[in-house]
Structure formats: structure tokens, C-alpha cells
Amino acid sequence: MCQTHTQTIQASVLHGVKDLRLEPRSLDAPASGEVQVAVRATGLCGSDLHYYGHYRNGDIIVKEPLSLGHESSGEVVAVGSDVSSLSVGDRVALEVGQPCGKCARCEEGRYNICPEMRFRSSAKSFPHAQGTLQDRINHPAAWCHKLPVDMPLPLSALLEPLSVAIQAARRAGFSSSAIPSKVLVLGAGAVGLLVAGMCKVSGVENVVIADVDANRVNFATSKKFADVAYVVPMGPRPTTTEEALESAKATAKAVGALMFADGSAVGEVDIVFECTGVPSCVQAAIYATRAGGKVMLIGMGTPVQTLPLSAAALREVDICGVFRYANTYAEGIKILSETKPETGPDFASLVTHEFKGLAAVDDAFAMASRKEDDDGKLVIKVLVTN
Numbered sequence: 001m002c003q004t005h006t007q008t009i010q011a012s013v014l015h016g017v018k019d020l021r022l023e024p025r026s027l028d029a030p031a032s033g034e035v036q037v038a039v040r041a042t043g044l045c046g047s048d049l050h051y052y053g054h055y056r057n058g059d060i061i062v063k064e065p066l067s068l069g070h071e072s073s074g075e076v077v078a079v080g081s082d083v084s085s086l087s088v089g090d091r092v093a094l095e096v097g098q099p100c101g102k103c104a105r106c107e108e109g110r111y112n113i114c115p116e117m118r119f120r121s122s123a124k125s126f127p128h129a130q131g132t133l134q135d136r137i138n139h140p141a142a143w144c145h146k147l148p149v150d151m152p153l154p155l156s157a158l159l160e161p162l163s164v165a166i167q168a169a170r171r172a173g174f175s176s177s178a179i180p181s182k183v184l185v186l187g188a189g190a191v192g193l194l195v196a197g198m199c200k201v202s203g204v205e206n207v208v209i210a211d212v213d214a215n216r217v218n219f220a221t222s223k224k225f226a227d228v229a230y231v232v233p234m235g236p237r238p239t240t241t242e243e244a245l246e247s248a249k250a251t252a253k254a255v256g257a258l259m260f261a262d263g264s265a266v267g268e269v270d271i272v273f274e275c276t277g278v279p280s281c282v283q284a285a286i287y288a289t290r291a292g293g294k295v296m297l298i299g300m301g302t303p304v305q306t307l308p309l310s311a312a313a314l315r316e317v318d319i320c321g322v323f324r325y326a327n328t329y330a331e332g333i334k335i336l337s338e339t340k341p342e343t344g345p346d347f348a349s350l351v352t353h354e355f356k357g358l359a360a361v362d363d364a365f366a367m368a369s370r371k372e373d374d375d376g377k378l379v380i381k382v383l384v385t386n
């Protein structure tokens, strides 16, 4: 089906700090190679929350009104010319980053670190690539991933953050012939839980998860994302580097002293997935890793940090960055369709709150910034459905 007219759609647009407006936008018919997607579900991410609360994300400043949202799925409602892979009515997950496709990084398949990347809802490129909190968007068919008909759309909105977990596992060296036996995940928010879940579905026998929030780590073990949980005690803030490093060592030691179900001690782990970006956690990650192991940096936190580098270098502990993902959606779709909540991990349980309609985006952000709702229920992933 071809659509040749321009229509008016509604978009949620951020104009300043917490200044979200529902506005009409005109949307052309999909161009050649594009499809038009009615966005049905969008998960809110930490970066969206930063833009919403500060009109910037770290040192990236918003320069023009910006629609947020990038964890999305929807339904194809129109197809441009030259598109044969998708038809009207197909349900798709949107991969919202569009790399240049020509540079050396793109050529080697690492398009996630393409310097020319245009990523919806990020203010890094200008004009900004507008996010998915809109009724409809036109998007290249090549970056729309067809979903199995029986996959619930709220679940499919997890494919984007799950992709980060898949990328982290690949960067950590997971393969069918090499799966670590012990890992530690620091941070039990949505990303940490997805990383822990990715470790479980990859066959890691022992997944330890740590967070300052007892509810979150209990959730992680009860929903089968992790085997052992540790609640990091909130002590007084260290005043010197020495104190900070001593406290990080103590955290690593406390994790090492935990017991697995078979009665053996956790000890040092093969890989730590650091999902907080907090300096004390990155420090503890280095101390908790065995010689020859890896620390994966997933959390976006304090940009300049003091770290015990010699504790890494002298034991050949690799410190590896993880940024977004490349070629992960097919694997993500397989994981979400094949994993049963009874055997775990229960991925669907991560979607804790849903808000209906773009007019509810403000309420959705208010909820996403909380740890628990009014009923004491944990807030993990907040969705806007439309």
C-alpha cells in the first residue's frame, strides 16, 4: 500500500526543563525505503529522564524542541516504494540509531560507534533525530525488525535495552564455547536486570547481583534474573581517596564471602558488569574481578573518576566499554520469544507501569523518576502505550 499525502499527527515534544507539550506535527508519506509506523509502546530510559529533567544529558545540550523515546515498537501503517520486507499490519521493533554506513567503523560492523550516528531522542546530532513519543514516524524499513505475531508489544519494547545487554555479553567474550561460570552485576535497575537475565539465558551458572536497594535485588532473585543477591550498605561518604578505595575493597570482599546454593563461596568473579557508573562501584568492580577477568562498563555515570588502575593492570583485568549495540535485534527477539517466565528470567515482569496515550507522558516521567509507586510496588520500566 502506498500513501501519498501528508497528514497531521500528535507528538510529545520537550521545549525545556519538564516542559513537555503535545503538539501537532505534519508527517509526509514514507519515502522510498521507509515505512510509516504507528508507535504503540515506548519504554522510558535514563537518558530520556535526564533530558526531561535538565534539557540536557551530561554535556549534550538540547538545541531545539525534541521528542523523547527510543525503546519502541509499533505497527506498520504505510509502506514506501522499494520496500518488500514489510507490509501494512506487520508489528515491528524500531532500531532507532541510523549510522552513516560508510565509515571504517560501519564497514567493520561496529556501527554503534559510528561518529556520524543519528540516534532518535538524542540531542547529539543536529538537527536532532526526533524520538518515538509521537503517534507515527517514518523510519527506514531496514531498521525495523519484524516481530513474531504472538509477542506482546509491551514486551517487545524491552528489545532496545536488552540489546545493550546482548552487546555487553558479546564484548565480554560470551560465545557458545566460552561462557563464564561466575559473574557479578552491579546495579539492579532495568539495565542491570537485563544484563543479569542475558547472563542467565546465555548459560552462566552463577549470577550475583548487587544494589543499594533491597527491593530491587530481591526482585532480581525472585524473578530468576540472578542467583545470589547482595545489598550494598550505605555507609558514611568517604572523605579521602584512601577511604573510598578501602570501602570499595570491603564491598568486593563482602560479595566474595557470599555463598552459592551449593555452599561454595562466591570468591572473585570472571566478569563484572558495572551498570551504575558510580565511582565506588567501578572501584569495587575492579577489586571483585579475578586475575585475567573483565570489567564491563555499561553504566553512564561520573565522567571523570579515580580508579585503582594498578589493581587491574597488574592482574590483567581488562576494562571494556560498552556503548549501545550493533546487530542485536534478531538475537533479542529470539531470547524474548523463547524464554519462559516459569524457568526464568521473567523478562515481562520488568515492565512495571504502563501509561496510556501521549498526554500521559508527564505522568509517565514522574513515575519513572521514582523507586516505588504509591502502593509500594517497585518501578523498573515505565511504558507509554498509544
Ligand SMILES: [Zn+2]
Residues within 6 Å of the ligand: 045, 046, 047, 070
Ligand atoms: Zn536508552
Ligand SMILES: [Zn+2]
Residues within 6 Å of the ligand: 099, 100, 101, 102, 103, 104, 105, 106, 111, 114, 115, 116, 117
Ligand atoms: Zn559510520
